[in-house]
Amino acid sequence: MEELIQVGRTVGDLNQKLPRQKFILIGPGRWGSRGDIKLGVRVGYSDINNTARLIEVTKKKKDCVPELSFGTHFFQDLVEAGIRYLPLYPDEPGAAFNQEFFANAPNVLRKLLPQAKNLEQVIKVIHVPKVADGAMLSVYMDGDREQALGAFKRG
DSSP states (O other), rough: OOHHHHHHHHHHHHHHHTTTTTEEEEEEEEEESSSGGGGEEOOOHHHHHHHHOEEEOOOOOOBBBOOTTTTGGGGHHHHHOEEEEEEEEETTOOOOHHHHHHHHSOOOOHHHHHGGGGTTOOOOOHHHHHHTOEEEEEEETTTTTTEEEEEOOOO
């Protein structure tokens, strides 16, 4: 249980260290979950307020799809700060999520926060330009169609 709380604290530390609006937070379940900590990442708004995108990922468990928060814990704050929220269901028909990229990319967490090295199996920080030959990750979203696309973009 303490490790789950430490994950939230480390996300807050990364939020302060990384450049504002130049990183994306992707996590399992609900961001901001305060009740049952096993439902997602226990953070407050000040722990995520510098991100450009907040993505909640959920996968089917048997015939059930766990419910996401849709950013409701701090929805108004996200809107006012221009932080885009995205629910991601990688198991849904038509969804394409490059899990190999995330699995194979090197983790730079220890370089940024040496004190968090014990969380390297839980938290992964990817320096996209280094693993994508200088390209940046851009995320294009269309709320009306409920579609989003992440693509590497040069210059």
